[in-house]
Amino acid sequence: MTAELVRGQNHPLSRTRLEIRVSAGTPIVAVAALSDENGRTHGAEWVAHPAAHTQPGLQVSRQAAADHCLAVDLDAIPEAAHRVGVLLALPADGQSPVRFGTVAAPFVAVTGLDGAEIAGYTITGLDTESAVVALELYRRQGAWKVRAVGQGYAGGLAELLTDLGLPQAQELAGVINSAVSEGPPRSVQAPPPRTAEGGRSLRAAAPALGPDQGGTTPHGVPPMPPYGGQTPGGPAQPVPQPSAYPGGAPDPSVPARPAGAGGPIDYSHPRRQGAAPPPRTEPSDAPGQSAQPAPPVAGDATGWSMDERLYNQVWGMFEDLARTTAAYRGAVDFAESRMDKELGQVLSDPRSRLGGHGDAAREAARARHAQLVTQAREAFERDLAQLTAEAEVVEPALPPAYARWDSPVWQAYRVPTEIPMALRLGDLRLPEADRIRIPMLVRLPLERGLWIDSGRTGPSGGSFADAHAPGRLAVETAVAHAARLLAVYPAGELTVHVIDPAGSGAGPLAPLVRTGVLPAPPALGAAGVADVLTRLTQRVDLVQMAVRGGAADSLPQGFDTSRHLLIVNDFPHGFDDRAVNQLRYLADEGPAFGVHLMMVADREESSAYGPLLDPLWRSLLRLTPVPDDYLADPWVGHAWTYEPSLVPAGSQVLQHVLTQVAAARTKTT
Incomplete structure (x- = not known):
């Protein structure tokens, strides 16, 4: 059973070979230091750090990272050492946050080699500190224990090492910072979720569905909370989505879904x-004083x-x-x-x-x-x-x-080295x-296409004085979503294509064109539609055959393995029957083989196709460019109001982010 420690609390360790997992949400430096029974570190050979990442019984990461995995073998620790301190510090590179009070509280977990968590500690209460002793492993009467420390140092790693009594602490801190600055911050690969027996089973619900979107969602997709589809004023539609994580057994208290949709969702x-x-309460020191919920x-x-x-x-x-x-x-x-x-x-x-x-x-x-x-x-x-x-x-x-587009985190944006777990759509x-x-x-990579509804929807059914306003606002919304996708993928890992047959979206699409994040200008006319759709369907065919034939390594040399996003504006303008079938094929098969679809369309404008396109609309996640209460969860049946994630008027954040994406892509080519 996992022990959730608070500052000063200790817990016995029944194993001697351990892993220490550190998660901070921002790149940090992880160091492990040995000390004697008096807490004194005798020399640099007692410290494992990025420039000397292995010492007897210790191994740490070589770089600053948002997530670390430190290895500790207590049997290999020298007899003179009685304590192992886990030290965390923010890199002193002039760009990363320099105070723990400005970032999320770091979390440290002691686990066995099988990943079973023994003890965990969330380091709270830090403010101006830039280095902290997170926890320590220590000998007591022949046995090892772990103690949550949480002692911070405003003077950084140098002050911390000095407090440990380390000779030449300033010099060693400089060596560590120099070693960190030579390599880009990155994260270690997180282990897969454990089963319910392991105590870390996470159960996912279903993504949001719009009206008429009750089609089956691909299995194995672990999306965000239980969003379901509902026509305004209509009943909630249960979502055909299984529990996506191992160990996610159905909850009998949740109503079952319709026949053919699978079991109930937990x-x-x-x-x-x-x-x-x-409410989390702290012990009260004053007799008779009631405990207050912790922040x-x-x-x-x-x-x-x-x-x-x-x-x-x-x-x-x-x-x-x-x-x-x-x-x-x-x-x-x-x-x-x-x-x-x-x-x-x-x-x-x-x-x-x-x-x-x-x-x-x-x-x-x-x-x-x-x-x-x-x-x-x-x-x-x-x-x-x-x-x-x-x-x-x-x-x-x-x-x-x-984060929202108005969050300060975008001002310090840098192109990531890894794909995040999910993406905010509103x-x-x-x-x-x-x-x-x-x-x-919604979880990444996207397992469903996105449909930005350019119809006249709104809080009350909606109407616009300008007949072109809904379409323009929908394209602006699509550009904001596409920019966010480009921003969270590593450089060159997402390629965006745009189909704009009539050129009606030229104004809102200008940021993508002007910054150079598009490999080619938006495709115009029926010929442009046919060219882009043919190339992407051929790509899906090729990858599909390779994967299903078990020969993924036989793809042509130099084959672009990045994911592709196709933005389609003004559908069905410029689409013939063949193009419509290709679009449906990309919507159905594309996500599993690296091609994702984002449509900006008014469903009524394609009504001439009749029920032929009903499966297409059901397969897409409907989003609106204005707040609307068309989403419902199949859990308790609430009608949720969705608000799109848009760039604030007059903000240059979109230009700033796309410019950095384009520059990073240029460096990788």
């Missing part, structure tokens, strides 16, 4: 129970990396908001039905219809109703206050893939909790 979060985030911490969820932990925390926030809102609505409905029943009993009795007795009974029924509603609202507001506090902490800690909210926005995350 939407329970592995660490969150109840209607709101569970929320970004990344306070299960996961091997900060990316995964933040993803799961957002998922948990979604679940908490859905559950507490359902409880509030249920309580209000109960109060109203109880009042109706009591008033009905008063009216059914001829003796109480008139006179003071009947008036008193009616007033008592209304008073009980008001009391129940007030109690429900007070509980709901307490839950919302906790969720609001958590959202205020989590939002600033989100990485670019999860926000979700409920009418009773309008102040809380839950990021809508």
Whole structure:
């Protein structure tokens, strides 16, 4: 069973060969230092660091990384050493954040070689510190234990090493920083999720579906929270999506899906129970003083990396908001039905219809109703206050893939070296909790195409004074989504193609063209449509044959193995029957073989094709360029309002990000 440590707490270790997993959400340096029974480090040979990554019984990473895996063999530790300290520091390169108070709280886990977690510690309470002793392993009466330390140093690694009594601490800190600056920050590959027996089984729900989108989703897709499709005012449509993680057994309390759609979905979060985030209390020193909930911490969820932990925390926030809102609505409905029943009993009795007795009974029924509603609202507001506090902490800690376009994290944007776990496509909210926005995350790589609806949709059915406004806004939304995808993929790992048959999207598409992130200008006319679709369908055919034939290594030499995104504007303009069939083929087969589809279209404009295109619309994830309440979860049936993730008016962040993407791509070619 995993021990969740707090500062100063210790836990016995039953194994001597261990791994120490570090997850910080930003590149950090990991160091392991030996010390004697007095806590003194005798020399540089007692320290494993990026420039000397192995020492007796120790092995650390060679570079700064968001995630680390340190190896420790306690049997190989010299007899003179009684402690092993795990030291973390932010790189002193002038670009990375220089204070732990500006990044998400690091998480350190001690595990066995099989990945079974023994103890975990989230390092909270740091502010101006740029180096910290995360935890230490120490001998006590012939046995080894682990202690959560969390001691920070504002003077950085040099001050920390000096405090350990290390001779020439300043020189060693300089050696470490020089070694780190020679290589780019990167992350280690996280191990696969463990089964329920291993204690780290994560259960995923289904992605959002728009109206008429009840088609089967490919198996094995681990998307974000339980979003389902619903036509405004219509019933929620259960999503045919299996549990995507190992060990995700169905929950019998969740209603089963329609016949042919598979078993029920388990939407329970592995660490969150109840209607709101569970209050975490600290022991009170004063007798009789009630414990207060501890402040929320970004990344306070299960996961091997900060990316995964933040993803799961957002998922948990979604679940908490859905559950507490359902409880509030249920309580209000109960109060109203109880009042109706009591008033009905008063009216059914001829003796109480008139006179003071009947008036008193009616007033008592209304008073009980008001009391129940007030109690429900007070509980709901307490839950919302906790969720609001958590959202205020989590939002600033989100990485670019999860962050809003107005987040400061984009100002320090650098092209990543790895694909993130998920991507933010917008926000979700409920009418009773309008102040809380839950990021809508979808897993990467995309397993479904995206449909940006350019029809006249809006909060109330919607209408625009300018007939061209919906289409223009939809293209701008598509460009924002495409830019975010380009920004979170490593350089050269995503290639974008654009089909704009009539050239109607030239204005909104200008940032993609101007910065040079497109390998070719947008395709125009029927000939351009045919050329792009033919090349991409041939690519899918080739990769499909190689993969299904077990000969993926036999692809032609120099074959571009990057993923491709096709943006189609103004569909079905410029599309003949052959092009329509090719588009449907890319929507169905493309995602599994590296080609993804993003359509900007008004469904009514393609009505001439009749039901032929119904499977196409059902296979795509519908998004709107304006807030609309067309999304529903099949879990409790809420109608969620979706808000697209758009670049603030007048902001240059899109230009800044795309320019860096184009420059990084030029360096790799």
